[in-house]
Amino acid sequence: MGECSRPNAWKKNAWGTNDNEVEEPVVRFVDIMSEDLAQSIDEEEKKQEETFLKDFENVMNSESIDEILLNTSGMTDEEMAIALQRHFDREADLARAVASSSNTGEQTTKNARNMKNVVVTPDRYCPKTAQETDEDSDEDDDELRQIATDMLYAKLDEESASSSRLRTTGSVTKHNPTIAARRNADKTLNDAVNVSTGDLVSDAISSRVYNSLRSFAKTEVKRQMRMKDKEEKATMETSVDANTRLSLFKWINQGVFDTIEGVIATGKESAVLHAAQSSSTHFAVKVYKTTLSEFKNRSEYVKDDFRFKNPRGVLRIWAEREFMNLMRMTKWGLPCPTPVKLKRHLLVMSLIGEDGVAAPRLKNVDWGFFTDVERRNIYEQVESIMCRLYKECQLVHADLSEFNLLLSEGKVYVIDVSQAMDLSHPRNLHFLTRDIENVLSFFSKIETPSLPTPVALFNLITQLEMSEEDDLHVQVEQFSEENRGVHLRRDKARPADFEWEKYELDKKANRGISPARDFN
Ligand SMILES: Nc1ncnc2c1ncn2[C@@H]1O[C@H](COP(=O)(O)OP(=O)(O)OP(=O)(O)O)[C@@H](O)[C@H]1O
Structure with a gap:
């Protein structure tokens, strides 16, 4: 990372000049007209040319280029790639220096002089933006395609001794396998078959393969059309409806925030918007999808949770559930968004991130x-979140993975707790x-050292004593079965979900009005 942030000696500024260029001295008009000055400029230029040539020769004779290639033995693939890139860069720099030597004598001399130190400009190893890459490769592609096509023409011309590359001679007909195969290759190359094949220069494709390609291409086109339809439908479903817009507008009028800056993400069950107050306080507004189909997978989370005896009612109170869980977690000081407002299927919470830019999910962090x-430190934070969720908040996240953990300034935050369930x-x-397996599998994928086994982590979180010898799932199933009655009895007498109990009491006392009303 440090490498990439070093300034690039070749980089031009917005005005197209090099920042490192020395400004030309101001010369008086009288001096410009002077013969002496003209002569001295001539001499100076000659001197510069000589120096440049000398430097250039030195650079060419310098040990480094050869050494880079000679010493590749024992290098890893990455080191070798960098070494080759360095060589390539050096050659490019030299070529550039030579090309521009006649125009910019002084600058080039300086570049050639510095070449030994500067050749490897760090930003060359930074990945290009997709756009840059695309543009470059587009041009290259066009050029290569032209060359390839020319070669194809030339070869066919040679072989068929005809000006047309596919014209047959004498008794050769289209049934001739060689000609037919070439014709197939040509049709494929020239888009008769809508698949990317690369340049089929002087290649031949048998009729069987050609026909398979054609039928594959037809199916592919249909599949892509179906996908496009689906995407458009999905976009319609995630777009913010009139009611939601009205609620957002009300919050703006109330001064909760003054702008909706844009969409942070659209998830399976929601769209998350970025709202800001005076450009300094930032919020995430989670807009839950309200169609039943979005929630069909949720029944497994709620059907046995005593807080949600009536699953049909769940749709209406899903946002409320996330709000309550966030409240509970915030109360225990867990790193998570702070809930701010709630209205029907809309939840406002603090934005996790810096300066209004949402923090990345662990999934999207560049672990390299x-x-x-x-x-290891990041893993320990996640482990601590899991332990504290269980022990202090009496909750299991139930959808924990690298997708629901955000990393902001070295600190891990947990989000998306609408399905988090009470220990009852x-x-x-x-x-x-399942959470433990997801988390360990992710951290093992990014090669985190000293990870515990799933059983060890399970025991750490629950304080139970599962055995390393047997399958964890089987043990958990057995344990849950044996303790089912105990759980239910205990929950009836002393509900673990004290917040929910209080919530129900409040609600009853208020003739069924949600205690979350204070946040509406
Ligand atoms: N408080 C927040 N601060 C910053 N970003 C957030 C916040 N809440 C959500 N996001 C972003 O929005 C995305 C979707 O949020 P969330 O996971 O809560 O929605 P979801 O519909 O449950 O998504 P999915 O089911 O696909 O995981 C997150 O992955 C995260 O990038």
């Missing part, structure tokens, strides 16, 4: 820049096991 110690849920250990 993290040391083992740093990765008879299947909570089953979901906890």
